[in-house]
Ligand SMILES: Nc1ncnc2c1ncn2[C@@H]1O[C@H](COP(=O)(O)OP(=O)(O)O)[C@@H](O)[C@H]1O
């Protein structure tokens with residue numbers, strides 16, 4: 001059972017995918033974390049992230065390893081735990097440029113396909129181009145959306161100081177998010193796009209619990225369709 005969950009930032013991909021995978025006993029892959037990890041590696045190793053050729057030349061160098069347990073997401077670059085550093089503003093600001101480079105996408109896409117092929121019991125893979133490019137044969141494709149206002153409010157809600165006040169203002173968060181969406185949607189190689197056969201779920205007015213329930217139902221229906229279809233395929237051989 002392969003489930004592809006795509007959509008822009010702040011639509012709930014990570015929270016939904018982790019919960020659905022944990023609930024249904026599936027593996028989980030956060031492909032954004034992989035692009036963030038390679039970006040962090042480039043920043044830490046003196047690669048000029050404004051120079052596409054330098055990025056392309058370094059694309060094969062780091063070893064990027066992802067954990068696939070939805071209860072313990074893990075990501076490392078050259079053996080170093082990247083889970084903290086990949087969430088910094090510095091990485092967030094550079095990740096769209098690094099992930100637009102075709103050599104980076106080819107490298108990471110190959111890794112993603114290997115991980116999905118090795119996940120025996122099935123996997124939920126979340127990102128931007130999973131349904132369109134990485135796993136076009138997925139058993140279920142979901143495309144999450146939400147208004148820019150809702151997405152910015154969710155993101156800035158994560159960026160609290162210990163005093164409980166947001167560290168960035170809402171308008172700045174929304175502006176950065178919209179700029180990243182634009183870059184991710186307009187790049188030449190494998191842009192952020194809804195696959196024609198994806199189910200679109202607008203999460204603006206839904207709670208996270210409602211979104212999880214909705215996707216669990218979609219996965220269960222897709223699994224039933226798959227189970228019905230397979231004996232027919234067997235008989236046809
Ligand atoms: N339907 C929802 N309603 C309210 N908050 C949500 C909803 N879905 C996700 N969130 C919150 O929004 C933030 C961003 O969610 P996340 O899953 O990281 O989105 P994405 O992976 O699409 O960027 C998280 O803090 C999460 O708890």
Ligand SMILES: Nc1ccn([C@H]2C[C@H](O)[C@@H](COP(=O)(O)OP(=O)(O)O)O2)c(=O)n1
Pocket residue numbers: 008009010014031032033035036095096099100126127128129130180184
């Ligand atoms: N399949 C993917 C996943 C992410 N990316 C790129 C584009 C995104 O802006 C960055 C970061 O993705 P991530 O899912 O971590 O971003 P958010 O959690 O939505 O802020 O990586 C991509 O190009 N293709």
